[in-house]
Amino acid sequence: MNKANILIIDDEPQIRKLLSITLQGNGYKVMEAANGKMGISLASANSPDLILLDLWLPDISGFDVLQSIKIWFQKPVIILSVINQEEEIVKALDLGASDYLTKPFRSAELLARIRTALRNQIRTSSVIYQSGALTADIESRVVKKNDEILKLTVTEFNLLKLLITNEGRVLTHQYILKEVWGTGHQSETQYLRVFIGTLRKKIEENPNHPEHIITENGVGYRFQ
Amino acid sequence: MKLKPRQKSVRQFITSMIVISSVSVLCFIFSSHLDYRITAMFLLVSVSLIAVTMDIVPVIMAALLSAIILNFFFIQPVFTFHISDTEDILMFFIYIIIALVSALLTYRIRLAEHQIRDREEKAKTIRLYDTFLNSLSHELRTPIATIIGAVDVLKSDSQGITKDDREEVIEQIDIASTRLNYQVGNMLSMSRLESGMLKPKTEWLDLSDLFQYIVNKLPFGHEKIVIKEAEMLPLVKTDSLILEQVISNLLVNALQYGGADNLVELSANSDDKNLCIFVSDQGPGIAEEQLNNVFRKFFRISDSHPGGSGLGLAIVKGYVDALNGQVVIRNKQEGGLEIQIDIPVEISYLKNLKNE
Numbered sequence: 001m002n003k004a005n006i007l008i009i010d011d012e013p014q015i016r017k018l019l020s021i022t023l024q025g026n027g028y029k030v031m032e033a034a035n036g037k038m039g040i041s042l043a044s045a046n047s048p049d050l051i052l053l054d055l056w057l058p059d060i061s062g063f064d065v066l067q068s069i070k071i072w073f074q075k076p077v078i079i080l081s082v083i084n085q086e087e088e089i090v091k092a093l094d095l096g097a098s099d100y101l102t103k104p105f106r107s108a109e110l111l112a113r114i115r116t117a118l119r120n121q122i123r124t125s126s127v128i129y130q131s132g133a134l135t136a137d138i139e140s141r142v143v144k145k146n147d148e149i150l151k152l153t154v155t156e157f158n159l160l161k162l163l164i165t166n167e168g169r170v171l172t173h174q175y176i177l178k179e180v181w182g183t184g185h186q187s188e189t190q191y192l193r194v195f196i197g198t199l200r201k202k203i204e205e206n207p208n209h210p211e212h213i214i215t216e217n218g219v220g221y222r223f224q
Numbered sequence: 225m226k227l228k229p230r231q232k233s234v235r236q237f238i239t240s241m242i243v244i245s246s247v248s249v250l251c252f253i254f255s256s257h258l259d260y261r262i263t264a265m266f267l268l269v270s271v272s273l274i275a276v277t278m279d280i281v282p283v284i285m286a287a288l289l290s291a292i293i294l295n296f297f298f299i300q301p302v303f304t305f306h307i308s309d310t311e312d313i314l315m316f317f318i319y320i321i322i323a324l325v326s327a328l329l330t331y332r333i334r335l336a337e338h339q340i341r342d343r344e345e346k347a348k349t350i351r352l353y354d355t356f357l358n359s360l361s362h363e364l365r366t367p368i369a370t371i372i373g374a375v376d377v378l379k380s381d382s383q384g385i386t387k388d389d390r391e392e393v394i395e396q397i398d399i400a401s402t403r404l405n406y407q408v409g410n411m412l413s414m415s416r417l418e419s420g421m422l423k424p425k426t427e428w429l430d431l432s433d434l435f436q437y438i439v440n441k442l443p444f445g446h447e448k449i450v451i452k453e454a455e456m457l458p459l460v461k462t463d464s465l466i467l468e469q470v471i472s473n474l475l476v477n478a479l480q481y482g483g484a485d486n487l488v489e490l491s492a493n494s495d496d497k498n499l500c501i502f503v504s505d506q507g508p509g510i511a512e513e514q515l516n517n518v519f520r521k522f523f524r525i526s527d528s529h530p531g532g533s534g535l536g537l538a539i540v541k542g543y544v545d546a547l548n549g550q551v552v553i554r555n556k557q558e559g560g561l562e563i564q565i566d567i568p569v570e571i572s573y574l575k576n577l578k579n580e
Contacts (some may be wrong), residue, residue, distance in 0.1 A: 218464050
């Protein structure tokens with residue numbers, strides 16, 4: 001049973017109630033905060049393992065919360081937002097949030113994201129990644145699919161490395177471009193599209209139904 | 225094609241002048257047989273006829289012109305503006321009065337007609353709006369009613385309600401909430417479109433990726449959708465979220481109305497400046513005369529099954545217009561409906577180069 005501690009920061013009592021019931025029913029310990037300031041103080045006092053943060057809070061915004069805890073809170077923060085807010089989501093991700101969910105979401109989705117986020121915290125480059133047919137040894141730069149070594153270009157490898165070491169996080173287009181291609185290339189989304197395409201062709205069982213590199217339209221990509 | 229107001233008044237003016245002139249010329253030619261007072265009658269009749277068919281300005285012009293002509297060419301002494309006979313002076317002024325009065329009369333009748341028509345238009349718009357509201361109200365309250373009813377069943381401790389009943393009713397809540405969420409989403413989209421505040425944002429997109437993403441994200445029906453040959457499409461630059469909504473709505477529409485067991489096909493092609501997307505189904509199609517009505521708000525085919533919002537295609541049209549594109553709808557020869565979206569985009573062949 002997972003005993004992870006989850007902090008819910010949302011001003012709607014019904015949302016907090018339902019989330020609590022769902023999370024506690026799945027073995028998590030839950031703390032609740034009805035506004036941003038309370039959320040920040042609970043986070044600093046109790047060091048939760050994960051925060052569910054609503055972007056629209058009564059006192060300060062979700063962005064302000066992210067900004068405040070960015071320096072010292074290293075655990076995953078999952079944003080709860082509503083539809084058609086891709087710009088806000090990108091902004092939140094750039095402020096350090098790791099993933100997002102759009103209300104209304106199904107519990108299954110929520111629990112899956114929480115599990116992924118909690119599982120992948122200790123991803124460093126010295127770990128060998130393995131899932132299904134894919135194996136990646138980042139340190140020695142060897143990537144295998146079905147035990148066959150894949151030939152990746154330097155860019156493709158760097159892209160894969162960035163995705164794998166951030167498994168469980170949603171990476172925005174701009175962030176990926178900056179990390180892989182360097183600052184000043186943040187508007188070259190064309191290259192990103194092309195390389196994601198070629199990378200998928202190499203590492204996915206079925207590039208048309210990707211299992212590892214997941215698109216989040218209007219926001220970025222995720223690796224799982 | 226209706227003439228623009230300016231063209232229309234010029235036309236009317238010219239016509240009225242021609243009529244008066246022709247009648248005057250004819251009367252003049254036969255002036256040896258026609259008493260000038262008969263000429264006056266003819267001219268008066270002409271002015272009245274003009275008043276029946278034209279707007280007030282040409283009518284008054286015709287009245288004045290005919291009076292001038294009557295005076296100059298027909299009343300003694302001819303070819304002067306002087307009138308020698310006192311009775312003729314009286315006749316002349318009475319002529320002018322009658323001509324102007326008939327102009328005024330017909331103007332007022334025309335005005336009254338316009339007011340009636342305006343009132344009818346307003347009433348029609350109100351009726352249409354009421355229908356929209358009723359439709360909307362129905363679309364929202366039906367799932368709400370289901371949820372309330374279901375909750376009451378669950379709260380009830382009546383013996384007649386079995387475990388199966390409860391499970392069934394929980395399923396109903398699930399379906400109704402999903403439907404409600406979908407309807408609200410559509411209404412918000414419609415609202416955004418109608419507010420005129422929509423600003424498309426462009427970014428480079430991999431269409432084969434986007435198509436797959438959209439299909440996978442649909443709440444149902446993935447297995448019935450076939451994506452054709454999207455691999456070779458170049459990168460396009462347009463608004464990814466709008467495109468997602470448009471294609472999504474088209475697919476949902478095709479799945480709902482294309483026949484339960486039939487396939488829906490999504491395909492696209494492009495040239496250097498345009499992207500064409502096609503969504504087609506194998507269903508019964510739509511009657512030719514109804515084809516262009518499908519993009520109107522709340523339009524539903526009369527015997528369609530419940531559950532649709534009537535807004536899906538109106539939203540598609542709204543978004544495509546916002547992208548400066550066009551929507552075309554047609555019945556395919558081999559049966560089924562096809563909707564084509566054309567939007568102007570920037571194209572990059574980078575992907576195709578890279579893949580060679």
